[in-house]
């Protein structure tokens with residue numbers, strides 16, 4: 001069932017590896033008809049994530065043969081064409097069903113989300129409830145599934161006192177909420193402008209920077225039992241160790257240089273980490289739809305401003321997700 005109007009689309013691509021403001025450009029790309037188990041999705045919103053900027057800057061490899069390279073790891077939109085046998089689990093029907101033209105969906109992980117349209121395997125396509133806005137849906141799953149992975153890897157439960165480093169970031173915001181739902185006391189590091197927001201989520205905010213360990217001790221006189229690091233600084237890891245958290249309960253998504261300390265680094269690439277992320281998806285969608293999970297959209301940008309959005313995301317920026325609107 002092909003839609004002639006989506007044989008081509010505008011996509012934002014990395015034309016080279018480097019500064020997103022100069023190397024990210026619009027290109028017309030072919031959208032192949034969906035093969036078995038695939039769908040074409042007309043993108044209504046695309047989530048912007050730090051990983052996309054790292055890909056553009058060449059931090060995950062700079063193979064010239066991969067250029068021009070499509071970017072964007074998650075998106076939400078409407079199905080326009082369906083290949084043979086494309087199906088997904090629909091919680092509304094409590095069963096797997098055929099994906100249909102017109103279905104509103106979330107694509108995670110997407111390949112080339114910064115585009116008017118993309119081709120996706122049905123394993124990456126999830127039903128989007130009508131009550132969940134496209135921009136929120138587009139920014140929900142990468143950060144949300146990562147946070148769920150962290151909370152699972154640290155085995156957070158009632159009675160724990162957890163530090164979330166970077167508690168007001170996209171991943172940190174969800175990690176704070178999931179750790180609270182698990183029954184933990186949560187201390188979250190953040191810039192002072194985000195402290196009221198974190199309090200409203202049930203966390204105890206503290207400023208990061210010099211003296212952070214003492215501020216956390218003051219907030220948690222009974223001690224800290226686990227740490228979730230979304231920042232990757234030596235300060236976050238050294239503080240967690242100085243607080244006496246066992247390395248096996250310090251879970252990081254960014255401190256790749258500190259693996260020798262025995263901390264747990266998760267990246268979704270395999271095993272338990274991948275499984276935890278996949279298992280979290282349906283619950284994250286349901287909770288964000290019901291309002292049980294707060295996911296903020298900080299800013300929307302036209303698709304053509306993808307490079308500027310990536311640049312801003314890599315600097316101090318407003319709290320919440322950045323989202324591109326094709």
Ligand SMILES: NC(=O)c1ccc[n+]([C@@H]2O[C@H](COP(=O)([O-])OP(=O)(O)OC[C@H]3O[C@@H](n4cnc5c(N)ncnc54)[C@H](OP(=O)(O)O)[C@@H]3O)[C@@H](O)[C@H]2O)c1
Nearest residue numbers: 050051146166168169170171190191208230231253266267
């Ligand atoms: N391994 C994985 O699977 C995985 C998955 C997703 C993301 N990541 C990585 O995780 C990191 C966070 O991603 P994100 O989407 O949450 O980014 P984000 O929304 O930009 O959040 C990052 C937050 O870090 C806080 N921050 C900045 N400097 C800090 C410091 N020195 N100490 C403590 N907090 C600080 C900022 O909060 P304030 O505004 O309060 O300063 C900022 O909001 C990125 O490096 C990303 O690439 C890894």
